[in-house]
Amino acid sequence: MPEITFEYWNKLAEQVIMISSLLGGFSIAIIANFLVSDLNTKLSKSIMTVSTLASSFFLITIFAMTNLLMKTTVGYPFKVTDNDLMLPRAVGVIAFFIGILSLLILISMSGWTKSKKMGRFTTTLGIITTILILLMTT
Numbered sequence: 001m002p003e004i005t006f007e008y009w010n011k012l013a014e015q016v017i018m019i020s021s022l023l024g025g026f027s028i029a030i031i032a033n034f035l036v037s038d039l040n041t042k043l044s045k046s047i048m049t050v051s052t053l054a055s056s057f058f059l060i061t062i063f064a065m066t067n068l069l070m071k072t073t074v075g076y077p078f079k080v081t082d083n084d085l086m087l088p089r090a091v092g093v094i095a096f097f098i099g100i101l102s103l104l105i106l107i108s109m110s111g112w113t114k115s116k117k118m119g120r121f122t123t124t125l126g127i128i129t130t131i132l133i134l135l136m137t138t
Helices: 006-036 042-071 082-113 116-136
Strands: none
Touching (some): 006 042, 006 082, 042 082, 082 116
């Protein structure tokens, strides 16, 4: 297997930071909406919990990938080896996928706040989206 260059990791980290920032902001907006709403059902609490998980994991991803980005940028003042990138890569990737999974669970749960029919639709869409994302990341 060919070795992945620092330049590639740098570009990948840039993209993941941008995606995580957008998805994290979206998740935080959902949290803000639930904080000001009067909903106090079990479902709304679950949606708030999943949204908080998503935003937290996207924030973790942003900081892990920023670490990776800085270490792979030309002019970084310290010597960097492949081993120095292992922890930020692992934490960033794991947090990114947990954030995406949390967001998909949020999407799946959202329809149940309106009706059973809408709940079935959003759950089906969440499952299909999860399958397609898994297919596209392998």
